[in-house]
Amino acid sequence: MSRNRGFQWILGGLAASVLVGGLQAKTITISCGAVGAEKQLCEEGTQAWSEQSGHEVQVVSTPNSATERLSLYQQLFAARSGDVDVFQIDVVWPGMLASHLVDLSEYTDGAERRHFEALVENNTVDGSLVAMPWFTDAGVLYYRKDLLEKYNLEAPETWQELTDTAKTVMAGEREAGNDRFWGYVWQGRAYEGLTCNALEWIASFNGGTIVNGEGEVTVNNEQAAEALALASTWIDGISPRSVLNYTEEEARGVFQSGNALYMRNWPYAWSLAQSEDSPVKGKVGVVALPKGGENGQHAGTLGGWQLAVSKYSENVDEAADLVRFLTSYEEQKRRAIEGSYNPTIPDLYRDEEVLAAVPFFGELFETFKNGVPRPSSTTGDQYGRVSNAFFNTAHDVLSGQTEPEQALGGLESELQRLGRRGW
Structure with a gap:
């Protein structure tokens, strides 16, 4: 050979x-x-x-x-x-x-x-x-049942509720002595995982799926900008700045050690959180990811x-x-x-x-x-470039390098150039 x-x-x-x-x-x-x-x-x-x-x-x-x-x-x-x-x-x-x-x-x-x-x-x-399907996934929200009960709170239905309840619990836990406690951990590194997270935010605000089924670039819209603007407030707020370099395992490490109220991850993290040596064993619940608002939708990336x-x-x-x-x-x-x-x-x-x-x-x-699909079927061979452009744009907004509206305008132009090459 x-x-x-x-x-x-x-x-x-x-x-x-x-x-x-x-x-x-x-x-x-x-x-x-x-x-x-x-x-x-x-x-x-x-x-x-x-x-x-x-x-x-x-x-x-x-x-x-x-x-x-x-x-x-x-x-x-x-x-x-x-x-x-x-x-x-x-x-x-x-x-x-x-x-x-x-x-x-x-x-x-x-x-x-x-x-x-x-x-x-x-x-x-x-x-x-x-290829044959092996296992499927959709993004889900993990939460600490014991802490929501302690503060008389419910699992969030909207991203704003997640933001508000995370602030409340984070402040209380830090006042109680855990200065490493955060409200929300997720995947913020500039890689495919951020495409999944950011797509969930945008889709939950009814902002579409970056490129629609007809191949039209749809990401530059008010709902998408609103979603990214809210997510950018989490950095140094309810999420550590280091989340901008987190993949799945970094987020799980913080949550499973007992130092976060909420975590966005895939279902695989459940069995690990419930393992015998897990500090949060028996304390974790799982629900659908929040909606963008009352008129939004629950959206977990497929x-x-x-x-x-x-x-x-x-x-x-x-x-x-x-x-x-x-x-x-x-x-x-x-x-x-x-x-x-x-x-x-x-x-x-x-x-x-x-x-x-x-x-x-x-x-x-x-x-x-019914997970939210990434636009891979529509964009074909160009999907890698589409995703790369999208997660880098989201990362720039989250890190404070650019404003959502400006970033999405630039992304739209970049994706339209890719589309003209054919997908």
Whole structure:
């Protein structure tokens, strides 16, 4: 197998195959994330497949930042490297990466029909099923039940209520001696996670989804400016300035240590907050993210990850079988119970064992089913540039470098130039 020297660090000199019982047992490589319990659950799932199939699996760690991970994948694909057989890809990447991925419909025996139809459509590019849904996501709001009760407050319905209640509790907790306590933590680094957060704010104010389904740039509007203006007041107010460099795990670290009232994150954080060694075990509630106002809407950005097989793999049959195993009902149920990863199979949201482990899966089913999509389908290959422009604009507003109206005007011009190149 041809190897690209630049990527040998990933595999650490992995052998392509070994002999087991006189038969050739192949070694399949899979890229898995390491946010929260992701890597552990991936290793457990692949080990179960190994025992069943007789093949080995090498789990490859990739950057936690989705933006950095995409860049790594694109380098591997550009080199036509076969070093990784199975890729964990973001919900917004199928259109960008499709030309490098195998059509899995030839290997699934129709298993995709059990999954959310919208995700299967999302993963189908030019008639090819280039990825199978593994887990889905939507942004949700975590809150400290005990502290809201202490201050006789309710979980917020609007962003203004979140701001006001966060100020109240933060002031009280600091007066009581915890000078590290904050009202709200979230993902503010200039990366894909900020695109998700800022899209939620804007959509909740009825400000649209950056680019609409017809390809028109819609982000420069009063509602979007209002949303960004409110969010900018959180910095050094209810959120630390360091939130401007937070990804998911930094936000979870502050919240789970007991030093924040509210946190925006994905469902994976639930099982970790409820773990035996968690300082906030039994004290956490989860609700839909707030509305922009009385006339706004609850908006959680659609997230989630898929599994895809590289066209450059020398083990396509085995890699596709691994994907089928990992995305199955039984494996998704295990991951839901042990790691609170949202299944992509609707039937699992009625499974009593799943609902006992993660009660809000049932309560927020519509939030997960109807998450706000990023404009990746519309913008296609240009989505990476669209998102990059959007999160950098949001970051500039949050950090006080520019005003919302001016920033959105500049963003509109930039996105229109991208659109003229075709998407």
